[in-house]
Amino acid sequence: MTLDATDRAIIEALQAGLPLVAAPYAQVADGLGLAEAELTARLQVMKDDGVIRRIAAAPNHYKLGMTANGMTVWDVEDAALATLGPKVGALPFVTHSYERPRALPDWPYNMFAMVHGSSRDEVEEKRAEIKAILGDALRGCDILYSTRILKKTGLRLRKKG
Amino acid sequence: MTALDTSKRAQVLDDIDRALVNALQDDLPLNHRPFAPLAESLGISEDALLTRVQALRDSGVLTRFGPFFDAAAMGGAFCLCAIAVPPEDFETVMTQVNAHPEVAHNYERTHRLNMWFVLATETVDGIAEAAARIEQETGLAVLQFPKLQEFYIGFRVAA
Numbered sequence: 062m063t064l065d066a067t068d069r070a071i072i073e074a075l076q077a078g079l080p081l082v083a084a085p086y087a088q089v090a091d092g093l094g095l096a097e098a099e100l101t102a103r104l105q106v107m108k109d110d111g112v113i114r115r116i117a118a119a120p121n122h123y124k125l126g127m128t129a130n131g132m133t134v135w136d137v138e139d140a141a142l143a144t145l146g147p148k149v150g151a152l153p154f155v156t157h158s159y160e161r162p163r164a165l166p167d168w169p170y171n172m173f174a175m176v177h178g179s180s181r182d183e184v185e186e187k188r189a190e191i192k193a194i195l196g197d198a199l200r201g202c203d204i205l206y207s208t209r210i211l212k213k214t215g216l217r218l219r220k221k222g
Numbered sequence: 223m224t225a226l227d228t229s230k231r232a233q234v235l236d237d238i239d240r241a242l243v244n245a246l247q248d249d250l251p252l253n254h255r256p257f258a259p260l261a262e263s264l265g266i267s268e269d270a271l272l273t274r275v276q277a278l279r280d281s282g283v284l285t286r287f288g289p290f291f292d293a294a295a296m297g298g299a300f301c302l303c304a305i306a307v308p309p310e311d312f313e314t315v316m317t318q319v320n321a322h323p324e325v326a327h328n329y330e331r332t333h334r335l336n337m338w339f340v341l342a343t344e345t346v347d348g349i350a351e352a353a354a355r356i357e358q359e360t361g362l363a364v365l366q367f368p369k370l371q372e373f374y375i376g377f378r379v380a381a
Binding site for chain 1: 235243246247248249250252253254255256257258268269272275276278279281282283284285286287288289290291292295296302304316319320325326327328329330331332333335337338339365367368369370371372373
């Protein structure tokens with residue numbers, strides 16, 4: 062979608078998050094010199110067009126006790142990926158799952174699935190379930206645990222003209 | 223859920239906090255008092271709810287509360303990237319990489335490719351440009367793993 066100057070001002074105002082007050086949209090609208098109804102109507106268009114995926118909280122897995130965070134990576138036969146990928150994505154403990162290009166020879170994996178758990182043992186058990194689903198179409202796999210968050214910010218939109 | 227890992231980093235949350243963390247991962251309505259229905263369902267006042275959410279933000283249980291923007295839908299792009307950083311240079315390279323505003327998240331991971339970050343740019347070409355700048359500064363290859371297909375994004379974490 063094409064964003065006009067008002068949309069961009071709204072996005073900029075909301076990048077750091079929504080104010081934690083009873084009427085947050087009214088407060089944001091006020092700061093931008095807009096009516097609350099105009100702000101919410103524009104936000105609704107952005108949601109309909111997919112510019113905003115949702116208005117929600119981003120939890121820190123570590124603080125919730127999910128201290129083991131494994132990026133599982135899989136080399137799946139290309140012909141089988143379209144059928145098997147959605148089965149892996151549907152597992153309740155998989156939070157994101159994507160097909161990504163291989164980077165041969167360093168990186169033979171074409172499917173990524175993030176698995177979170179309260180221990181590495183728990184993550185390994187979940188990984189075994191994925192392995193079972195992939196069966197004969199699996200040619201290789203690995204798991205990369207995150208050991209440190211080095212940076213975490215929302216999307217930063219630069220100012221335009 | 224059985225006993226959680228008793229990590230020093232894990233926070234002690236009561237049942238209402240847990241219910242809040244779970245419910246706030248759903249989409250907040252676009253109306254004048256968007257928190258009111260949730261407060262009512264939890265049997266607490268809106269003020270009490272907001273105080274708890276603020277405390278969850280302050281303690282870092284919630285890293286952010288607000289709209290999740292999709293750069294791709296705005297004509298921009300996201301790309302997962304990885305670098306194999308020599309361990310002795312890790313802190314220097316981390317500082318160089320993190321200084322780029324296009325780097326949205328960055329994680330250290332257990333692999334020869336030990337630094338994994340997401341580039342978010344306003345144009346599709348911005349990804350290659352940002353990756354090239356990082357390669358030039360660090361002298362290290364930036365492997366790009368753009369998503370080709372999304373199988374499912376559940377996002378939610380049970381608190």
